[in-house]
Amino acid sequence: MPVLTENDTRIWRRRTTGKSLVLWFGWLLGLAAFVVCWQRISGATTWFFVQDAPRIAGDIWTRATPPRWEYLSQLGKPIWDTLNIATLGTLIALVLAVPVAFLAARNTTPSKLIVRPIALLIIVSTRSINSLIWALLLIAIIGPGVFAGVIAIAIRSVGFCAKLIYEAIEEIEHAQVEAITATGASRWQVMAYGIVPQILPAFAGVAVFRWDINIRESTVLGLVGAGGIGLQLSASLNTLAWPQVSLILLVILFAVVISEWVSAKVRGAII
Amino acid sequence: MLQLKKLVKTYRTGDQALKMIDLEVPDGQVLALIGPSGAGKSTMIRCINRLVEPSSGEVWLDETELTRLGAGALRRARRKMGMIFQEYALVERLTVMENVLSGRLGYVGFWRSLARRYPQKDVDEAFRLLDRVGLLHMADKRADELSGGQRQRIGICRALIQDPKLLLVDEPTASLDPKTSRQIMRLICELCAERGLAAIINIHDVALAQMFVSRVVGLRFGEIVFDGGPTELSPDKLTEIYGEEDWEATIETVEDETEEAAPVAAVAP
Numbered sequence: 001m002p003v004l005t006e007n008d009t010r011i012w013r014r015r016t017t018g019k020s021l022v023l024w025f026g027w028l029l030g031l032a033a034f035v036v037c038w039q040r041i042s043g044a045t046t047w048f049f050v051q052d053a054p055r056i057a058g059d060i061w062t063r064a065t066p067p068r069w070e071y072l073s074q075l076g077k078p079i080w081d082t083l084n085i086a087t088l089g090t091l092i093a094l095v096l097a098v099p100v101a102f103l104a105a106r107n108t109t110p111s112k113l114i115v116r117p118i119a120l121l122i123i124v125s126t127r128s129i130n131s132l133i134w135a136l137l138l139i140a141i142i143g144p145g146v147f148a149g150v151i152a153i154a155i156r157s158v159g160f161c162a163k164l165i166y167e168a169i170e171e172i173e174h175a176q177v178e179a180i181t182a183t184g185a186s187r188w189q190v191m192a193y194g195i196v197p198q199i200l201p202a203f204a205g206v207a208v209f210r211w212d213i214n215i216r217e218s219t220v221l222g223l224v225g226a227g228g229i230g231l232q233l234s235a236s237l238n239t240l241a242w243p244q245v246s247l248i249l250l251v252i253l254f255a256v257v258i259s260e261w262v263s264a265k266v267r268g269a270i271i
Numbered sequence: 272m273l274q275l276k277k278l279v280k281t282y283r284t285g286d287q288a289l290k291m292i293d294l295e296v297p298d299g300q301v302l303a304l305i306g307p308s309g310a311g312k313s314t315m316i317r318c319i320n321r322l323v324e325p326s327s328g329e330v331w332l333d334e335t336e337l338t339r340l341g342a343g344a345l346r347r348a349r350r351k352m353g354m355i356f357q358e359y360a361l362v363e364r365l366t367v368m369e370n371v372l373s374g375r376l377g378y379v380g381f382w383r384s385l386a387r388r389y390p391q392k393d394v395d396e397a398f399r400l401l402d403r404v405g406l407l408h409m410a411d412k413r414a415d416e417l418s419g420g421q422r423q424r425i426g427i428c429r430a431l432i433q434d435p436k437l438l439l440v441d442e443p444t445a446s447l448d449p450k451t452s453r454q455i456m457r458l459i460c461e462l463c464a465e466r467g468l469a470a471i472i473n474i475h476d477v478a479l480a481q482m483f484v485s486r487v488v489g490l491r492f493g494e495i496v497f498d499g500g501p502t503e504l505s506p507d508k509l510t511e512i513y514g515e516e517d518w519e520a521t522i523e524t525v526e527d528e529t530e531e532a533a534p535v536a537a538v539a540p
Contacts, residue, residue, distance in 0.1 A: 173360075173363075175356055175358055175360035176360050176361070176362050176363070178322055178356070178360060179354065179356055179360035179361070179362075179426075179429070180362070180373060180376065181322060181349075182320055182322060182349060182352070182353075182354040182439075183349065183350070183353075183354075183373060183374050183375075183376045183377050183429070183433055184346045184347065184348075184349035184350035184376065184377025184378075184433070185346070185373070185376035185377060185384075186346060186376075186381060188381050189376045189381055189384055192381070192384065192385050193362060193365070193369075193373050193376065193384070194362065197362050197363075197364040197365050198362070198363075198364065200364065201364075
């Protein structure tokens with residue numbers, strides 16, 4: 001109730017005095033918590049190593065430059081694997097995500113009480129576990145290699161894609177669905193004519209966005225043995241072959257820039 | 272041909288949108304449904320094709336009782352009822368032709384409709400209808416490139432290609448300017464006359480309704496409070512439908528209707 005009466009004139013303030021006080025107290029509490037945390041972190045840090053950091057970093061830099069260019073010939077296959085892991089993983093994820101999204105969206109789910117919670121559970125559980133951890137699990141199950149990487153990326157992406165697609169489904173214009181229903185169209189026809197055209201731009205956007213993310217994620221999958229360029233990275237790191245490490249990082253950077261460019265182009269073309 | 276018997280719709284919130292509606296629409300009659308916002312006009316026409324499920328009562332279309340039909344039979348019955356919407360409700364990202372042909376969805380199987388392989392006679396009919404409403408040159412345009420009046424014409428084509436017996440028209444002119452409104456109303460009524468269709472037209476604009484239809488039904492709080500010819504609508508009757516207001520100006524517009532530029536009086540809620 002920000003409208004108060006004082007001396008017969010009605011005045012308006014954004015907040016009442018009580019609310020303002022609570023707000024200020026909240027800020028004070030936050031600031032205090034920040035200071036305390038800072039002090040704790042500071043106490044737990046070995047400052048000697050931190051002071052040493054610039055020197056060590058400089059040392060690694062001199063060891064890592066120049067990159068070992070002749071190693072490039074051995075990176076072609078792994079970076080190709082990495083791209084394939086990302087692309088195949090994204091495709092599989094999209095195929096799985098679309099039905100999950102339709103089951104999760106409030107306006108298309110067949111049952112709000114049973115099916116929707118299950119679909120939401122799938123979304124949350126696949127999203128909450130990092131692809132590196134999925135890869136570790138899958139390597140134990142199906143053995144090391146590119147396939148484990150593809151599946152890890154796919155599972156990790158299902159939740160992400162399904163969530164964004166189901167939000168798009170919930171935001172469609174209902175009148176268009178009504179109009180198609182009124183013609184006597186079947187359930188599937190209503191979906192194909194009334195819903196799909198409306199979510200197509202969102203779907204394409206999600207697909208390239210996730211592909212873009214997956215290229216980054218798949219570069220590290222090799223660290224745990226799930227194929228791709230990460231395998232070379234971990235081998236080079238373990239043998240302290242810094243010039244190779246710097247070359248691999250450059251290649252990854254290049255791949256990511258390319259994927260960024262492609263997805264920007266695709267998104268521009270759709271919208 | 273269409274008969275509503277004791278039709279009741281109570282929403283889950285407890286609002287009674289329709290209270291025991293009894294209404295009969297003979298073949299080929301164009302009927303305007305007027306009444307204030309929230310009187311239940313939209314609910315009523317949606318209860319006929321069951322976009323909204325009626326709570327009780329019966330809806331008869333010829334020899335079929337619609338409220339108890341199963342999913343498949345309901346879809347077949349819906350083919351006989353074309354619907355036209357206030358905001359056109361075209362599928363924005365599809366082309367004009369796809370939108371018109373979507374009126375045939377009830378007749379065409381899923382895979383054929385997905386591949387857009389409609390029977391040639393449907394395509395012929397679509398072209399004929401587009402020509403009739405004067406939008407043949409727009410067939411390949413995307414629906415969102417069209418103006419309001421053009422979109423509503425496409426909406427009309429989509430309803431007519433269903434080969435309906437009855438048109439359910441929900442505020443066809445509410446988003447259009449006065450001149451386009453008249454053109455659209457004229458087009459709907461002409462097409463109904465050409466094809467011998469019955470129509471229920473929800474409309475806010477009393478003057479426009481009086482201009483074009485042969486029967487007016489007034490709805491207030493979910494009950495029919497007026498049923499008669501357009502000339503029988505007196506200020507008293509309008510007060511009964513809408514509430515207290517000075518109605519002289521509204522009715523006067525009807526009398527000098529021949530003047531194309533005549534201002535169409537807004538109806539106070």
